[in-house]
Amino acid sequence: MVTTGIYCRPGCGAKPLAENVKTFELAAGAEAAGFRACLRCRPYRVAGPVAAGAPELVCRAVQLIIAGVLDSGTEAVLGARLAVSPRHLRRLFRDHLGVTPDGLARSRRAHFARRLLDDSDLTVADIAFASGFGSLRQFNRDMKLVFRASPVELRSRRRKADRLAADGGLVLRLPFSPPLHWEALSAFLAERAVPGVESVRDSVYRRTISLDGEAGVIEVTRGGDDHLLLTAHLPFWEGLIHVVERAGRVFGV
Template sequence: MQLDPAICSSARLARDRRFDGRFFTAVKTTGIFCRPICPARPPLERNVTYFATAAEAANAGFRPCLRCRPDSAPGSPAWGLVSTTVQRALKLMRSEREVQSVEVLAERLGVSSRYLRRLFAEYLGVSPLAVWQAERALFAFRLLRDTALPIGDIAFEAGFNSLRRFNSVFKQIYRRTPSEVRRERVAGEAPGAKGATVRLYLDYRPPLDWPQLLAFFSARALAGVEQVDGEVYRRSIALEQFRGVLEVRHQPDRHRLEVKVSGEGSGAVLYLVNQRLRRLFDLDADTDEIAAVLSRDPLLAAQLARSPGLRLPGAWDPFEYALRAILGQQISVAAATTIAGRLVARYGDSFIDNDGCEQWLFPTAPQLADAQFDGLGLTRARAQTLRAFVAATLDGRVNFAEPELGEWCKQVTALPGIGDWTAHYIAMRGLSMPDAFPASDLGILQALGSEAEKGGDGEKAKPKQALARAENWRPWRAYGALLLWQSLAATRNTGEAQ
């Protein structure tokens, strides 16, 4: 990807946090690449070159700076500039712990492996394998420095099933062994053990409207599964054979979230936890670009001014969220949450966490294969829709593996009882698709009404009018929808906010 050297030069000399993760500065004389905010003395311009991603810099032979730690940089919004196929490939690569061959990845995307390699070379300048290795080595470095996990466990957590392969890739990128990095870790923490708490740190580019995110999740917290307690978000998780609890706190002075993961069981889950939480809290959003587009609309500009650091609340699991969206059709947030709680109590599993408290897990599609959903307070039609959706998930008619927006809506609206609103709302929050837009949503139509901008209670807009106005918000219509909900004078617990 092409970068403007003048902009990059100004940003790194100013150590501008808005550009953290947008590009990396490689120093030819030292062979090191840094974040734009690196506290080291800036090198001369003639001695630097710029890369859009850490993977590209590492593939060019530069090693990561041990002072500014590119492993901690926020996700690069530059991915949004690449082709849709490359974006989908990257999300698939990050959704699984182990490496996937280019052939398997291409087959899942419906393209040839040769074409996929060509796209990566054209847009990213590196191969899919090089991207995977660089990202996983950077994640492993973070675990080496921030946790006390044994090196063998870290290799497994980062996706390497061979310790020898992990050591080889790590040394190739960092020019040092994992053991050498581990010896530099701050002393005082005992080695990690089964059932121990592990801390992760998720960096972001400021600003981040954390209170708004917590308020959104708090109103929809599912009893036994999720909890918002003051400034802390908690939820139960199950990945592979691991069951546990994660706890998320904001560290605004350091522009990051602190995550505590505790539990027991087998399986390496930290990389997946990292990726899911980044999506849940939308930590890689390009807030400047989003604001630049949406602020052209006066109504959205006013709300953006009140809520800088807008993020799109995501979902921990797309299937879980899809069922909750279906449950929430045409009823209030409180009613939908209550019914979802009954579903968890009827079909979900429970376990005792490390503090001796009972936790519940949202049921998976296989667990619901024979569920009738009776006795939950649902209409017969709604229960039938849930059964149809579960069946379609199990037989592959519904595919959560990063389909395009149009493809997703076509898949799910073919099922009984699922219309355009539900399809777009699941896409918006369950799949974090930034251009999803539930145009028929009551809250959106109220906010866009003829008197809404004046603070009155005028007539609602029509869905066609909403679609026409939102055309100018592409590709960030989902964020526009969120701003419209926030702009309502009073919280309306209607179907727009399940």
């Protein structure tokens, strides 16, 4: 909404006049244009499609960003992986997504961190590294750029209903757009489970994973009408964002 400087997700209860609405392909594009997330619909809690309809090169770049190439690398590194110059890559991103590669990576990390601030009791330092940030300084700077507030301030604003209690492990929501037929999906995965790696029992999907040579376990089950619940038992939280994104791809959310 150009009059308020706030961006919303589709379906938000806010009803601005049509002439006061500007649309963006991505939340990251709205943030790059100076808009901040709506506190009512909280668009950062739902991951929408990325690069739908964009050229193949942009789609490949987005997948590399999701895989974490820009968590520690630069746009030059990303361009080299795709055999294009950083300048050409930035132009393609601005033309098709409305944001630079660095801007998209920053938004992705910040949105995941905001979910952890809301849903978990992890420390701010643990959340920074779990979300792919290289340092606490970068974490504080980027959260202020995206949300106009520090991580500590954002943690103090969380809603009581957001906090997820866990009997061991860290619990996170995996939001999806209904419908999702959980019983059929879990049965499909059970038939194709890799022995010793995956299992499905009592509608709970379990999988062992390896993080830098150390073992961990994730569990996924139906959480509500619009989200799954992922419980992670990991040796450390650094890089958690990639574990969650890989789990989301398994379930198509």
